[in-house]
Amino acid sequence: xxNPNARxxxxxxxxxxxxxxxxRRPEHFLGGDPHDVPMPMDYFVWAVVGPxxxxxxxxxxDVGDAERRGRxxxxxxxxxxxxxxxxxxxxxxxxITHMHYDHIGGFAQFPVARFHVQDREMAYATGRHMTRAAxxxxxxxxxxxALVMEVYAGRVVFHDGDSELTPGLSLHRVGGHTDGLQxxxxxxxxxxxxxxxxxxxxxxxxxxxxxxxxVFDVGAMLEGYETLRRxxxxxxxxVPGHDPLVLERYAPVTPELAGIAVRLxxxxx
Numbered sequence: 001x002x003n004p005n006a007r008x009x010x011x012x013x014x015x016x017x018x019x020x021x022x023x024r025r026p027e028h029f030l031g032g033d034p035h036d037v038p039m040p041m042d043y044f045v046w047a048v049v050g051p052x053x054x055x056x057x058x059x060x061x062d063v064g065d066a067e068r069r070g071r072x073x074x075x076x077x078x079x080x081x082x083x084x085x086x087x088x089x090x091x092x093x094x095x096i097t098h099m100h101y102d103h104i105g106g107f108a109q110f111p112v113a114r115f116h117v118q119d120r121e122m123a124y125a126t127g128r129h130m131t132r133a134a135x136x137x138x139x140x141x142x143x144x145x146a147l148v149m150e151v152y153a154g155r156v157v158f159h160d161g162d163s164e165l166t167p168g169l170s171l172h173r174v175g176g177h178t179d180g181l182q183x184x185x186x187x188x189x190x191x192x193x194x195x196x197x198x199x200x201x202x203x204x205x206x207x208x209x210x211x212x213x214x215v216f217d218v219g220a221m222l223e224g225y226e227t228l229r230r231x232x233x234x235x236x237x238x239v240p241g242h243d244p245l246v247l248e249r250y251a252p253v254t255p256e257l258a259g260i261a262v263r264l265x266x267x268x269x
Contacts, residue, residue: 016261017074024036041244048195058197059077060077092112093165100198104143118159125178159182168186176222190237194232206238
């Protein structure tokens with residue numbers, strides 16, 4: 001934990017798209033949805049950039065998972081981060097929000113990083129619940145096993161609940177989607193924003209209180225929506241994990257990166 005009395009640093013924050021899939025509205029809400037219309041899903045990684053250090057949030061997935069699961073890999077995570085000047089090969093710290101395939105599947109692209117994981121997520125991904133297909137299907141066993149190996153290599157940093165990484169950057173376990181899902185709170189020029197990852201896949205899950213159907217604990221997911229509101233300086237500063245609207249509500253890093261990379265440390269439109 002950092003010094004709670006230290007003045008928070010102000011960071012630049014990016015969302016970068018690396019993959020996508022076609023989907024429909026009933027797939028994204030517990031209990032389905034009466035409007036069976038397209039509702040595509042984007043896949044992002046995020047970067048938190050300070051004056052002296054960069055933190056990458058999640059590692060995406062690679063070609064193998066894209067082929068097995070019918071996703072379209074638009075670019076590798078290494079290529080995605082390179083568009084904003086972040087080198088995966090030299091990144092020192094990666095926050096793993098949870099251990100589903102699309103959040104740890106690209107870990108090999110970060111050969112020197114330390115991986116920040118919640119205690120309860122590692123226990124969940126390696127424990128009794130993984131004997132149940134309804135919960136294990138979003139995990140790729142090889143990824144989980146590889147991250148366990150990194151524990152023994154000294155490359156995994158464990159967190160137990162809320163944890164300040166540096167002044168202005170903190171982790172908060174909310175659970176729900178998985179038992180150890182954590183979100184990232186960042187201090188920016190527009191105030192405190194929250195990278196929600198899969199605490200809310202889409203804006204609508206959060207704003208309408210409609211849980212996403214891949215869920216370990218529905219009650220914790222709903223409580224997590226309240227936590228997101230409490231941690232951010234406004235509901236508009238909660239950034240969902242898979243919503244294509246993120247690329248519309250925030251300005252691109254450059255005109256050439258429209259639809260690829262946006263700055264999140266600005267007020268959304």
